[in-house]
Amino acid sequence: MTRWEQAHRSRRSDHEGDDVIGDGRRPDAVADALLGGRSIVMGGPLGSGKSYLRARVVDALRQRGVDPIVVRASAVLRRTYADALAAASDSRALALLRDEPTPPSTIIVVDDAQELDATSLAAVFRAVHSNRATALIAVTEPRLPTASRHDVVDVIHDLWLSGNADRIELPRLSPGDADRLLTVFAPHDPFDSVTRAAILWSADGSRLLLRALVDAGLAALAENRDPIAAIADDASHGALAAVLHAHMRDLDDEQLRALVLIDRAAGIARADATRLARAAVVHELRVSGLVYDDGSTSHRLTANRVLARAAERALGRDVSEAVVSEALDRLLRDEGRWWSTPLARLLADRWVRTVTRPADLDGVSQGLVERVILDAAREANDAGDASDAAAYAAWMRADITVPAIMLEHRFAVARLGAPPTEDRVLDVAADERRRARALVTFPSVNDTAAARTSSSAAGRGSLLRARQAVADLRLRDAVVLTEHVRRDPDTSCLRDRVDVEMLTGMARAYLGETSAMLEALNRAMRLFASGASFDDTFDRLSARSYDLACRTVAGTDDAEAVDRLAFERDMAVRAGGSALAAASLAAVLVEIRRGRVLSARRELHAAAARAPYRGGESLAMIELETAYGLALFGHPHEARQALDAVDVSSSASRMLQHSLVSTSSVVAAADGRIDEARSYAADSWALSSATDAVMLQIRDAHRLAVLGHPYAEQTLAEVRAAAERVEAPTAHALLRDAEAAIADGTGAGKLSAQVLQRLRAALSIREEHDVDATGAPPIATTALTAREREIAHLVERGLSNRRIAEVLFVSVRTVESHIYQARAKVGAATRRELGAIVAHDGQAHDDGSAPPRRQMNAGG
Incomplete structure (x- = not known):
């Protein structure tokens, strides 16, 4: 290693073995085509891997005994040197330049041909047209279709349009190829899955940018920093900044301004964004991948943050601030006729910074001021910015007191650890009580106030009681309560409707009523697909996590649920902000269910570092599940550490108390402390046996039997009668295994x-890794229809069902039907496995001798 190289930089290679990653990138096939006398134009945007493929082609030619003329054009060379061919220092290049005879079978390779001077370009074209030389011409093309084209690029395109050359497309990296390349650049899996997803999203399909981001991420890890935060901070200087600047060169001022606006007002609805920027510009940014649309009914937009910061630097600070200021002025000028919460928070920032008190605002109604500050405070509290929320509310209180804003202020102050300044009861409206409960239960919130009551509020009260019933394992009560809420005609809020189905699914799962559980979960999934999608990323992740938890409790197949949750995790990364912590927690569940417990532990640590607030029973349950998995997969020391870090209060729900003692039992067993493990297992049984949670009782009885507890047989006898009414096949399998454990004395000794x-086995975890596209089993796919095969390839490229439906102009239901039928034909357990099998089968039928996929010349 030379003294200027760093150990934490990425590998200086972007291929696996002999294969260059990416479609159509086969150096040997390109070399054979050149030796066969076919010239090739190789086009793609900056970062598409042209230079790397060009170098590999040169190596392949030299291995065949052919030494090509290599010309590396550049803007600097064009400005400082007369002719690029003359600068190549090759007598054959000079001969071409002077139109003199050259050796037969001369091959010329030109990189960055768009920077060629007119004289050199003319010499290359003469040689190709006269068959005196064969050329490989690599040209950088604009990323956006609206970008201005270089005159030289159009001339080079005429070479293949006229039939004198073939063309190889080098598109942006597909999601699958980008993931493979990241593994090559950063072997040994140094990043947690959320960081990995963030790097892939920020790379925007560019090899060059992906490498720079990986280098920045590895450097951050070496300094014990969060790579996501470090990349955002380091994007203004160094190698990463230079790559970002080059990546953004094709964007015009209007596109740069729109990108800055969407970045500053992250989560702005598409309808609001198009009030402030031309719809065509917003569409271009979305289609190009620079802006993410969450697919909700509001179509909330989030900019690729790293690239947006580069756009801000390209515009300059003054212009960027003017873009935001114009948007805020428009919001004020329209006086609430349309509304954007992200802009409201930016407006609140401006007021707090520039206006002493609300009374000093000229021409702004009190109602509009209250609305701005309330939305800003809520947004800040949800994002974990308690100090900002407190500042907004305190600024408002200088002149006006609003109960809802006071609620946000008290929550923020409590999170900041400051003592309460007053204990006056807040008379919050009925439709604001749900918000109060979502934040925290304050004694100062009068939940029984008669200010405004409605049947909707009563329904939400039933929903709250149902949630508490599930937490206390009063499952029959929960079923009755959720059915009451479902039948209530006033239960119209999508979030409440999904909550009802998820709670019903969980209650039915614990009762072992698998069919009813699946019906409830399917109803919830239909709500997801109805078009009335959640606007809140955290809610989407929570619902997907709950769906997975239900299937885990019931012991049913959860492969599809794991894949759905992994997809939502990746989408949450694009939303950014506080969603990153929720995405990390979702990643914990994904890794545990895939049997990768050390990865789950790493995800848990990343979530803890990113979480705006620590605590809550949901987090404790995830921590306990991580400890449970670590213990069972041979990591007792790490399991003990994870268990000791869990804080469970004496007032915790029965569900959490049960999880604590059952996990303690397994951790003690993994440590070899069998007597302690049996004692905790007995405590776990004592808790579950007092409830109607049959599935917990069966697992507890199984644990007692496996650990050799003296009362195991008696416990099994009590459980058998209840288990007869259980549909879940896992329950009966566990009982049979418990009986076998007692018979062979598994837990009698050490x-x-x-x-x-x-x-x-009681966890129903898949201990195998997910099928990888590079190692899928050679299953024949001849039974698939052309449409099924097409959809499977799109699945392998990482497209969601909704995106596939858009690409193929069919419905989502049609896509799901084709995937289901295709999985059945090839025996794939998941949609991801289907994509891997079809991709592997396609590779198996490709002997690698054919030339790369290309568009043949227009001339014939």
Whole structure:
């Protein structure tokens, strides 16, 4: 290693073995085509890998005994040197330049041909047209279709349009190829999955940018910094800044301004964004991947943050601030006729910074001021910015007191650790009480106030009681309550409707009523697909996590649920902000269910570092599940550390108390402390046996039997009668295994591998890794129809069902039907496995000798 190189930089290679990653990138096939006398124009945007493929083609030619003329054009060379061919220092290049004879079978390779001077370009074209030389011409093309084209690019395109050359397309990296390339650049999996997803999203399909981002991320890890935050901070200087600047050169001022606006007002609805920027510009940014549309009914937009920061630097600070200021002025000028919460927060920032008190605002109604500050405070509290929320509310209180804003202020102050300044009861409106409960239960919130009551408020009260019933494992009560809320005609809020189905699914799961559970979960999934999608990323992640938890409790197949949650995690990364912490927590569940417990532990640490607030029973349950998995998969020390870090109060719900003692039992068993493990297992049984949670009782009875508890047989006898009414096949399998454990005395002595193996079975975890596209089994796919195969390839490229439907102009239901039928034909357990099988089968039928995929010349 030379002294200027750093150990934490990415590998200086972008291929796996002999293959260059990406469609149509086969150096040997390109070399064979050149030797066969076919010239090739190789086009793609900056970062598409042209220079790397060009270098590999040159290597392939030299291995065949052919030494090509290599010309590297550049803007600097064009400005400082007369002719690029003359600068190549090759006598054959000079001969071409002077139109003199050259050796037969001369091959010329030109990189960055768009920078060629007119004389050199003419010499290359003469040689190709006269068959005196064969050329590989690599040209950088604009990323956006609206970008202005270089005259030289049009001339080079005429070469293949006229039939004198073939063309190879080098598009942006597909999601699958980008993921493979990241693994090559950063082997040994150094990043947590959220960081990995953030890097892939920020790279925008560019090899060059992906490498720069990986280097920045590795440097951050070496300094014990969060790579996501470090990349955002470091994007203004160094190598990353230079790459970003080059990546953004094709964008015009209007596109740069729109990108800055969407970045500053992250989550702005598409309808609001198009009030402030031309719809065509917003569409271009979205289609190009620079802006993410969350697919909700509001179509909330989020800019690729790293690239947006580069756009801000390109515009300059003054212009960027003017873009935001114009948007805020428009919001004020229209006096609430349309509304944007992200802009409201920016407006609140401006007021707090520039206006002493609300009374000093000229021409702004009190109602509009209250609305701005309330939305800003809520947004800040939800994002974990308690100090900002407190500042907004305190500024407002200088002149006006609004109960809803006071609620946000008290929550923010409590999170900041400051003592309460007053204990006056807040008379919040009925439709604001749900917000109060979502924040925290304050004694100062009068939940029984008679200010405004409605049947809707009563329904939400039933929903709250149902949630508490599930937490206390009063499952029959929960079923009755959720059915009451579902039948209530005033339950129209999408969030409440999904909550009802998820709570019903969880209650039915614990009762072992698998069919009813699946019906409830399917109703919830139909709400997701109805078009009335959640606007809140956290809600979407929570619902997907709850869906997975239900299937875990019931022991049913959860592969599809894991994939759905992984998809939502990646989408949450694009939303950014506080969603990153929620995405990290979702990643914990994904890794645990895939049996990758050390990865789950890393995801948990990343979530803790990113979470705006620590605490809550949901987080404790995830921490306990991580400890449980670590213990069962041979990491007792790490399991003990994770368990000791969990804070469970004496007032915790029965569900959390049960999770704590059952996890303590497994961790003690993994440590070899069998007596302690049996004691905790008995405590776990004592908790579940007092409830109607049959699935917990069965698992507890199984744990007692596997650990060799003296009362195991008696416990099994009590459970058998209840288990007869259980639909879940897992329940009966666990009972049979418990009986076998008692018969062979598995837990009679010290800890054995069989004990842990049997306890792992109770979790229904898939211990194998997900099928990888590079190692899928050679299953024949001849039974698939052309449409099924097409959809499977799009699945392998990482497209969601909704995106596939858009690409193929069909409905989402049609896509789902084709995927289901295709999975059945090839025996794929998940949609991801289907894509991997079809991709592998396609590679198996390709002997690698054909030339790369290309568009043949227009002339014939």
